[in-house]
Amino acid sequence: MKSITDDRNTQIFNVDACTRCGECFHQCPELSLPIDVAKQEIESLINGNEGRYVLSLCTTCRSCNHFCPHDCKPYQLILERWNDLYNKRGAPYIYRFVCPTMDLNIWQLLDMFLTLEEKNWINDWMTRKPSGDVLLIGNYVHLLPFVIGGSRLLDYFTPVDLLDHWECGAYLYQGGYLDVVRRIGEKCRDDFQGWGVKTIVPLIDAVHWMITDVLPKEMNTPQDFKVVNFHQWLLEKIDQHEIQITHPLSLRVTVHDNCYSKAGGGQYWDPPREILKRTGCEIVEMEHIRECSLCCGFGAGASWTRPIHILFDIMHVAEKKIKEAEATGADAMVSYCGGCLYLLWTARELFGSKLDIYHIVEIQRMAMGEKLNYPKDHVRRAWDLIAIISYIMILSLFGSSFRIKEIALDKSPWRPRRFVLLKLIRKALGVPIIQTVYKKIFQVMVPLMKTKQK
Numbered sequence: 425m426k427s428i429t430d431d432r433n434t435q436i437f438n439v440d441a442c443t444r445c446g447e448c449f450h451q452c453p454e455l456s457l458p459i460d461v462a463k464q465e466i467e468s469l470i471n472g473n474e475g476r477y478v479l480s481l482c483t484t485c486r487s488c489n490h491f492c493p494h495d496c497k498p499y500q501l502i503l504e505r506w507n508d509l510y511n512k513r514g515a516p517y518i519y520r521f522v523c524p525t526m527d528l529n530i531w532q533l534l535d536m537f538l539t540l541e542e543k544n545w546i547n548d549w550m551t552r553k554p555s556g557d558v559l560l561i562g563n564y565v566h567l568l569p570f571v572i573g574g575s576r577l578l579d580y581f582t583p584v585d586l587l588d589h590w591e592c593g594a595y596l597y598q599g600g601y602l603d604v605v606r607r608i609g610e611k612c613r614d615d616f617q618g619w620g621v622k623t624i625v626p627l628i629d630a631v632h633w634m635i636t637d638v639l640p641k642e643m644n645t646p647q648d649f650k651v652v653n654f655h656q657w658l659l660e661k662i663d664q665h666e667i668q669i670t671h672p673l674s675l676r677v678t679v680h681d682n683c684y685s686k687a688g689g690g691q692y693w694d695p696p697r698e699i700l701k702r703t704g705c706e707i708v709e710m711e712h713i714r715e716c717s718l719c720c721g722f723g724a725g726a727s728w729t730r731p732i733h734i735l736f737d738i739m740h741v742a743e744k745k746i747k748e749a750e751a752t753g754a755d756a757m758v759s760y761c762g763g764c765l766y767l768l769w770t771a772r773e774l775f776g777s778k779l780d781i782y783h784i785v786e787i788q789r790m791a792m793g794e795k796l797n798y799p800k801d802h803v804r805r806a807w808d809l810i811a812i813i814s815y816i817m818i819l820s821l822f823g824s825s826f827r828i829k830e831i832a833l834d835k836s837p838w839r840p841r842r843f844v845l846l847k848l849i850r851k852a853l854g855v856p857i858i859q860t861v862y863k864k865i866f867q868v869m870v871p872l873m874k875t876k877q878k
């Protein structure tokens with residue numbers, strides 16, 4: 425097996441304890457490989473080879489770590505193999521989409537579609553001097569600023585939104601870009617320490633886990649300051665009656681457990697459910713929850729061994745999730761991760777689902793009597809993002825793979841551009857008949873273009 429670099433070495437796949445039993449990939453909710461195939465696959469990955477299925481079909485949901493009877497961390501083995509592929513081939517062109525320091529990234533392209541109110545919120549969050557208790561808004565909610573923009577919840581914090589924190593490396597970690605994540609970890613640590621603030625509260629569990637576990641234990645970048653989990657914080661404020669539930673909801677909701685919620689020995693699953701109960705919601709669970717939860721689709725983009733299939737793989741996985749949520753008969757699905765939320769909304773629109781999908785913060789805000797422009801804001805943003813994704817897909821036909829060099833954004837990171845084609849696509853997708861035809865084409869394409877299962 426290829427040795428792990430000295431820079432990341434304390435929380436890795438335990439090759440000596442692995443019995444090659446194959447249970448990890450056999451029980452995998454996405455692949456469910458026959459046991460013999462699962463055994464061959466683990467052997468292949470251990471030997472430093474690509475294998476046949478896992479590297480191209482894994483949705484990086486991290487469930488396999490829970491299935492291993494010897495706590496070997498097979499998920500970390502997958503990440504190492506993806507890191508090998510990145511070092512060998514670079515990242516596919518379409519991945520620049522999520523790299524804020526690359527031209528043509530999602531935040532740059534979305535900027536032209538933000539409302540004035542959204543721009544004002546974001547500008548405030550990106551330019552505030554961090555002090556006191558800092559709320560890390562993060563790269564995902566930056567795409568959906570209306571989720572928390574204008575809320576009284578922000579009065580408790582200094583909201584800070586720095587795109588070149590890359591969600592503390594969370595989504596690159598899932599793609600196996602481990603060497604890049606270590607550099608991001610160093611930048612975040614230096615920034616946080618330089619701020620000298622009291623407490624850091626990441627809005628999502630993924631970033632909480634990165635700061636408290638992955639960066640110090642796997643990337644050798646200890647983070648020496650107080651970090652508080654947002655859902656724990658909110659639950660305490662509700663229970664201490666500092667935050668009042670003045671408008672209890674009578675919604676039946678189902679809860680989407682994101683991939684990072686499976687880290688941390690289960691600490692992330694219950695607080696969001698407790699918050700929902702406090703707001704008056706009744707919870708009906710999906711077939712796959714907690715350690716077995718299905719991916720929102722986002723993680724399917726990590727298996728980028730066949731770049732042309734990425735978008736269709738993502739949407740295929742997202743459709744499965746939406747169907748499972750619909751099958752519960754719940755009024756709405758609630759996500760406690762902003763990354764899953766924008767992906768699920770995009771899929772909802774493309775597949776024509778009627779399921780309501782909320783961020784947990786939106787549920788909390790409604791229970792506090794705050795008014796939302798729901799679902800209009802989400803629908804509008806979903807089509808903005810569909811236009812951007814379509815645009816990047818077209819460009820990716822002519823683009824080549826790349827390496828992530830820059831971690832930090834300078835003052836004016838993106839060249840001023842007109843993006844005429846993107847604007848035309850967005851305008852066209854605003855016409856109902858074109859939108860309908862686009863959805864139909866997409867629904868036909870997904871089963872044809874997704875990476876074939878075993």
Ligand code: SF4
Pocket residue numbers: 448449451452453454455478481482483484485486487488489499
């Ligand atoms: S991370 Fe999830 S999808 Fe990937 S192999 Fe493990 S269980 Fe399967």
Ligand code: SF4
Pocket residue numbers: 441442443444445446447448449466491492493494495496497498
């Ligand atoms: S990682 Fe664990 S579950 Fe997977 S083959 Fe090894 S021992 Fe079995």
